[in-house]
Amino acid sequence: MNDTEQMPPTAGRLSPFDAGSLIIGIVVGTAIFKAPPFVFSNVPGPVSGLLVWLAGGVLSLIGALCYCELATTYPRLGGEYVYLTRAYGSWLGFLFGWTQLTAILTGSVGTMAFVFGDYAQHVAGLTGVPVAASAVFSVVLLTAVNLRGIVFGKLVQNILTVAKVAGLVAILLAAMAVGLPEETTTPSESNASGAISLGLAFVFVLYAYGGWSDAAFVAAEVRDLNRNVPRALLIGVGSITLLYLAVNGAYLLVLGYEGLCNSGAPAADVLERVLGTTAASAVSVLVMISALGAINGMMFSGSRVFATLGEDHRCMGWMGTWNDRDVPVTAFLSLSALSVALILAVGTQAGRNLVDGLLGIVNIAPMPWEQYGGGFDTLVTAMAPVFWAFFLLSGLSLIVLRWRDGERPRPFRVPLYPVTPIVFCLTSGYMLYSSLMYARQLALFGLVPVLVGLVLYAGQSFSGGVRDGRK
Secondary structure, rough: OHHHHOOOOOOOOOOOHHHHHHHHHHHHOOOHHHHHHHHHHHOOHHHHHHHHHHHHHHHHHHHHHHHHHHHHHHHOEEEEOHHHHHHHHHHHHHHHHHHHHHHHHHHHHHHHHHHHHHHHHHHOOOOOHHHHHHHHHHHHHHHHHHOOOHHHHHHHHHHHHHHHHHHHHHHHHHHHHHOOOOOOOOOOHHHOHHHHHHHHHHHHHHHHHOOOHHHHHHHHHHHOHHHHHHHHHHHHHHHHHHHHHHHHHHHHHHHHHHHHHHOOHHHHHHHHHHHHHHEEEEEEHHHHHHHHHHEEEHHHHHHHHHHHHHHEHHHHHHOOOOOOOOOOOOHHHHHHHHHHHHHHHHHOOHHHHHHHHHHHHHHOOOOOOHHHHHHHHHHHHHHHHHHHHHHHHHHHHHHHHHHOOOOOOOOOOOOOOOOHHHHHHHHHHHHHHHHHHHHHHHHHHHHHHHEEEHHHHHHHHHOEEOOOOOO
C-alpha cells in the first residue's frame, strides 16, 4: 500500500492559513511570557539575548526545512511516526506513537491545561476551586469542540491564534508609546555569561520555539500539500521568529535589560508601566488564550498520529476510527482521557501520593516532585530526553531515507544537503545532552513508557499484528 492510497478522509480540508495557524497556535504558548527573563539572565547583554532568540529561530527554520522534505515525500498522517517507521522499521514508529500517547503529548497538554487553570483562578477569583478542576475543564471543553467536526475544530484554532497574536501586537504597540527606560541597560557582573550559561539560554529559547514539527502530523490534510506544507512551515516559523524578536525588543524597550532580567512577568510589567495596573491584568487573559490555542493545536494534530498508529498496529486498532464528521474520534477521546488522567495523577496531591505508593510497591523511591517545581514540570523533565532522542532520530531519518529510498520523487528537497540535516541533528543532540544533564536520574522514569511499548510491540509482533508501514 503506497502513501497515496493511505490519504485520510480529510485530505485537502486544511488551507495554508489553517496549517500556519496551527503552527503558530502550538508554538506561541506561554513560554514567551515566562522564558525571556531566564534567557537574558544567562547572556552578557541585551544584544546577545536578541541574537540567541534569532539563532533559535534560524535553527528552527533549519529543522523546518528538513521536515518540508519529509512531509512532502511521505504525505501520510502521523509526521515523525511515518518517517521513523520508514527509516528504521515499524518498531520505532510504534514506540514514538506509544510514547507520545502515554507521556510526551499528553504531558504537554496537561502542562498547558494547568497553566490555563492557574490563570483562570486569578482572573475569575475561583479560590475555592482546585486548579486541577479548571485544567480538566479546558481539556474537556476543547475535546467537545473538536468532536463537532474538523471545520469547527480548525475555526476555533484560527480564532485562538488570531486572538493571541493580536494580544502580543497590542503589547508591541504599548511599548512603542514609551521611550527608553531611565535605568541603565548595562549588564551587571552577575549576568556575565559563560559557555554553560549561554547553553542554558539556548535551552529556554528552543523550548519556546518547540511545537512547529507538529504541523507534519497533519500534512496529509493540507490542500495542495507539496506547495502549501513548505509554505506553512517556513512562513509559520519565520513569523514566529520575527514576533519573538519584536516582543523581546518591546520588553527591553520598556523595562530595560536589568528590569527584564529581574521581571517575573515581563508582559504584565510592560502593560502596567504603560497603561496602569488594571491593564496588566489583561495579560492573564492573554496567557489563558495562548494556553487554549496550544492545547487545541496539540490535540488536533496529535490525534492524527494515534489514528495512524491504530491503522498499522492491531493492539491499537481501536484508535483508527473516524466518525462521519471527519474526526478520528477514538484517538481524540483516548488523548483527552489520558491527558485528564495525567492532570489528576501528577497535578493533585492525591494523585502524587498514589504514584509514589505504586512506585513503593516495586521498591522505587518517590518522585522528586518539588525539586523540579511541581508535578508537571517533573513529568516534562523526565520525558524531555526521550522527546529529543526521537527528534534526533527524525533528523537522521532524512539522511537514511535519501540513501535507502533515493529513487522516490521528492517534491521539496532540503537545500545545502547534507549540511542542513546535520546542523539540525547536532542541535537535537545538544538538547538531548542538556536535558539528560538536567534530568539526571529522573530520566530513568522517562524510559518506563518506552520499555512498556517494547513489550507491547513484541507481543503483537509475535501474533502477527503489525502492518509493514514501509510499503
